[in-house]
Amino acid sequence: MLILNADEMWQAVSLPKVMDTVEEAYRIFAKGEFFMPDRPVVTHGDDTLLYMPCFTEKCFGTKVLTLFPANPAKGFPYIDGLMLLNDAESGKTVSIMDGGCLTAMRTGAVGGVGMRCFSPASAHTVGVIGAGKQGFYQALYATCARDIRHIYLYDSFPGKDFGPYVASLQAALGGKQPEIHVCGSPEELLANSEIVVTASPATSPVMPNDTALLKGKCFVAIGSYKPTMRELPNAIWELVDHVYTELPFAMEESGDLSQPLEDGIITEDRVRYIGDYLLAHPVPVPPPPGTTTYFKSVGMGLLDLCVADFIYHEALRTGMGQKVRF
Ligand SMILES: NC(=O)c1ccc[n+]([C@@H]2O[C@H](COP(=O)([O-])OP(=O)(O)OC[C@H]3O[C@@H](n4cnc5c(N)ncnc54)[C@H](O)[C@@H]3O)[C@@H](O)[C@H]2O)c1
Incomplete structure (x- = not known):
């Protein structure tokens, strides 16, 4: 499994190619070549937990985000979380990456x-x-x-x-x-x-x-x-x-x-x-x-999935991240 932090994710990609990937994700959406259930939103007081699962023909994954409105005043990011990227054939998790960074990168x-x-x-x-x-x-x-x-x-x-x-x-x-x-x-x-x-x-x-x-x-x-x-x-x-x-x-x-x-x-x-x-x-x-x-x-989760899959392959190609055996 490849673990990627924010620095490694930014180093692995170029911004115009992330935009191209987002365009492609929108086309996949328009063609209906995906499965994306409505994202479960769990609220607890002012805080929100978002689960964003999505499947394409190539891969699947889930972004799990926390949105804590009081965080910026405490010096913590408003949005935090993780992205889990899975192999479509075996279901195996192939990568875990910084969900806050992925959100900012794809947004x-x-x-x-x-x-x-x-x-x-x-x-x-x-x-x-x-x-x-x-x-x-x-x-x-x-x-x-x-x-x-x-x-x-x-x-x-x-x-x-x-x-x-x-x-x-x-x-x-x-x-x-x-x-x-x-x-x-x-x-x-x-x-x-x-x-x-x-x-x-x-x-x-x-x-x-x-x-x-x-x-x-x-x-x-x-x-x-x-x-x-x-x-x-x-x-x-x-x-x-x-x-x-x-x-x-x-x-x-x-x-x-x-x-x-x-x-x-x-x-x-x-x-x-x-x-x-x-x-x-x-x-x-x-x-x-x-x-x-x-x-x-x-x-939407489809954007995260397509960008995460792009980052993962670019990171493998350029030797970024830490490989961990579970
Ligand atoms: N569309 C998407 O896919 C997507 C993705 C990520 C975040 N978001 C949303 O984007 C928003 C910003 O997220 P963030 O991570 O940058 O939060 P952040 O806390 O880092 O930044 C928000 C900024 O907006 C400022 N602000 C608040 N009200 C304002 C107003 N009326 N006028 C001008 N500035 C104002 C705050 O002072 C703060 O600096 C959130 O609502 C978040 O949920 C959307």
């Missing part, structure tokens, strides 16, 4: 794929609302999806010290060095960003309900995964014909979709699936500048 790639599909090819600016762990990797993958020259960050955490965050981001960006700007408000971020990513656990919209501020941007909403969570305001529905998401369950799971559906602001026919888009467009066709687009991700 960043999900955002990057959303940008490759739905942002103009000429986009040079990205804004990230919610400068936490996912926001970090959204910014990083944005620079692989587009020629990003300016990154704008906004976070509502009172008195947040952006210094270490910006320094880590600059280090991770390596040779590419877009300018990084910390914004004092979501309005300032919106005024400067062609692509806007929301990556917060907010329960009410993280930006004003103002079509003039939202118009002409590519929105990638990552954070809301419960009906009580919400990042985008209703004004978005005046600007887009439809939203792209991953799977029908997103309409129940995420308040960004369930609330406007319940309130009669949208109907289900305005919800489309990125897998169908990618099957129809083997090479994504970016929209012209000035188009408002909206991609809402809730994540």
